[in-house]
Amino acid sequence: MPLVRHCIACTRAARPQRFPLAPLGRFQSSSRAVGPAPREIKEDEDDFEDVIRELHRRKKVDEKRNQKGADFVDFLRVTVRGGKGGSGTAAFLPSRRGLGPPCGGNGGPGGSVYITTSPFLTSLAGATKRLIGGQGGHGSGNLRHGVRGEDTIVTVPLGTVIREIRREGEAEKTTADNDALGLDREERRNRTRERWLVQHPNFEANDKDIREAETLLRKAGRWTQRTPGFDVSPPLELDITEPLAEPLLLSRGGVGGLGNPHFVTEKTRLPRLASRGVLPVTRTFEFELKLLADVGLVGLPNAGKSTLLRSLTGRRAEVADYAFTTLNPQIGVVRVLDDGTWAAAPRSAIEDTELERREDERSREAGDYKPLPRAPRQRKRRERTRFTISDNPGLLHRASENVGLGHSFLRSIERSLALAYVLDGRRPDPVEDYRILRAELEAYKAGLGSRARILALNKTDELTEDDIAAKIEALKKAALEVDDGRPEVLVVSAKFGTGLDQVVNVLADAVDEARPPAPKPIKEKHPLPPPLVIEEPIEVEEDLIEV
Numbered sequence: 001m002p003l004v005r006h007c008i009a010c011t012r013a014a015r016p017q018r019f020p021l022a023p024l025g026r027f028q029s030s031s032r033a034v035g036p037a038p039r040e041i042k043e044d045e046d047d048f049e050d051v052i053r054e055l056h057r058r059k060k061v062d063e064k065r066n067q068k069g070a071d072f073v074d075f076l077r078v079t080v081r082g083g084k085g086g087s088g089t090a091a092f093l094p095s096r097r098g099l100g101p102p103c104g105g106n107g108g109p110g111g112s113v114y115i116t117t118s119p120f121l122t123s124l125a126g127a128t129k130r131l132i133g134g135q136g137g138h139g140s141g142n143l144r145h146g147v148r149g150e151d152t153i154v155t156v157p158l159g160t161v162i163r164e165i166r167r168e169g170e171a172e173k174t175t176a177d178n179d180a181l182g183l184d185r186e187e188r189r190n191r192t193r194e195r196w197l198v199q200h201p202n203f204e205a206n207d208k209d210i211r212e213a214e215t216l217l218r219k220a221g222r223w224t225q226r227t228p229g230f231d232v233s234p235p236l237e238l239d240i241t242e243p244l245a246e247p248l249l250l251s252r253g254g255v256g257g258l259g260n261p262h263f264v265t266e267k268t269r270l271p272r273l274a275s276r277g278v279l280p281v282t283r284t285f286e287f288e289l290k291l292l293a294d295v296g297l298v299g300l301p302n303a304g305k306s307t308l309l310r311s312l313t314g315r316r317a318e319v320a321d322y323a324f325t326t327l328n329p330q331i332g333v334v335r336v337l338d339d340g341t342w343a344a345a346p347r348s349a350i351e352d353t354e355l356e357r358r359e360d361e362r363s364r365e366a367g368d369y370k371p372l373p374r375a376p377r378q379r380k381r382r383e384r385t386r387f388t389i390s391d392n393p394g395l396l397h398r399a400s401e402n403v404g405l406g407h408s409f410l411r412s413i414e415r416s417l418a419l420a421y422v423l424d425g426r427r428p429d430p431v432e433d434y435r436i437l438r439a440e441l442e443a444y445k446a447g448l449g450s451r452a453r454i455l456a457l458n459k460t461d462e463l464t465e466d467d468i469a470a471k472i473e474a475l476k477k478a479a480l481e482v483d484d485g486r487p488e489v490l491v492v493s494a495k496f497g498t499g500l501d502q503v504v505n506v507l508a509d510a511v512d513e514a515r516p517p518a519p520k521p522i523k524e525k526h527p528l529p530p531p532l533v534i535e536e537p538i539e540v541e542e543d544l545i546e547v
């Protein structure tokens, strides 16, 4: 059976494929956000502004619900493959006597796929489900080699765990297909020839040329039963806990095909054949994000976790008076100074983000807008220590069964060294809330609940002294009963910044105590095999060429 003719001498180098980095993942939870029932809009409400505000709020809640956390992804199954190598070309220099010396260029190698980290990411949303390196360009006449395919680099947050779950090569897949089709030896051979060889567009190669080319490709390790680069080493496993100094190779691009000068032999001086590029092995990985914050904030929806994050770190987390304002975990840095204060301490009350936005808008329109004054530089005070703290979506009863934002949230606090429970002081029974939170953490992973170092009774600015005293008393009793009195019970107002010095210092000590002595270096357990090398083509002098 003749080979399918394929003129690539005149095709332009294929543009490397690019894959847009679009968020693709979604929460695994199917349940809807549950929060306090929306306020009834009364017909006789005379304040029109209030009605508008309520409608605006409802619209926002709906938007958040519909979004279902699509911009937070903590689990992704990803197919990774280096780009295919471009094809070589069969071409000849023009000559008065007929065909001149062979001058087909090699195909360019395919682009590789690399992984790198960013300390600013807290979601896998930037990764796509298919990470494919750009295809190498085809070679062309006059020994012009194809361009290298573009590399694909995926950026993931620190704390991403990568597991290889499948490896599949083109040759293995073809063999399985051939078996399924029940092809005989001859048909299999022709299929392989079609896969690997490219003919000159005008001059057909004879059977002898093809057999010789086949032998050469076998010697070069390309014409094999196994896809080049397919190895049987154990699956790759990486736990990225430290920033990567340089991008790490996940899959190498395939080598480019060989131009016809490579097929010159003693017998065949004018090879009418070139070879195609290698299609590298396809690997399937699972990316799982386990955020690495030293401290995790845990609380029911609307307890004031984001307000606390803002007052401790200055990070502009969204604050609003409804449940599930926060859908993505966010990480901030608390810089503890040697006098016990912390660097980003707020200088005014933290208002709801929407109110701040309106105020900004109003003042801009009125022309009296003043940006917030910068915090004075801490010249005399030195930083004693620093730790990271994550604000998480609200936890609900049965979150361990994936209710609410469920596992996605629990996964991200799994590795925190210490936890701080944020309890809404305005709710009737903070002890009950504490028990719910603890039970959910325990149900998700035994021992997680007891990692709590603080029970912060928040929103105490709205409580009477008697009320605070009674609730603190009850919480201390419960902490003693449930957690041997390990977590400190603190009176806090995240909004007005009261009681926070103690929060900072208790957490700083807890983190220092629990921190492992030295971070583990990242090691690539199973380095990928080296790329195939393209040998130098055999030089042919013009006088030796037969016509």
Ligand SMILES: Nc1nc2c(ncn2[C@@H]2O[C@H](COP(=O)(O)OP(=O)(O)OP(=O)(O)O)[C@@H](O)[C@H]2O)c(=O)[nH]1
Pocket: 299, 300, 301, 302, 303, 304, 305, 306, 307, 308, 318, 319, 320, 321, 322, 323, 324, 325, 326, 327, 350, 351, 352, 392, 393, 394, 395, 458, 459, 460, 461, 462, 492, 493, 494, 495, 496
């Ligand atoms: N009075 C008072 N209100 C507070 C305090 N802390 C938070 N709030 C208010 O409580 C509401 C909820 O605060 P958030 O920080 O968004 O609560 P959250 O726990 O992050 O909520 P979700 O992200 O929805 O789980 C907002 O209106 C805050 O202004 C506080 O100490 N005192």
Ligand SMILES: [Mg+2]
Pocket: 305, 306, 307, 318, 319, 325, 326, 391, 392, 393
């Ligand atoms: Mg929040």
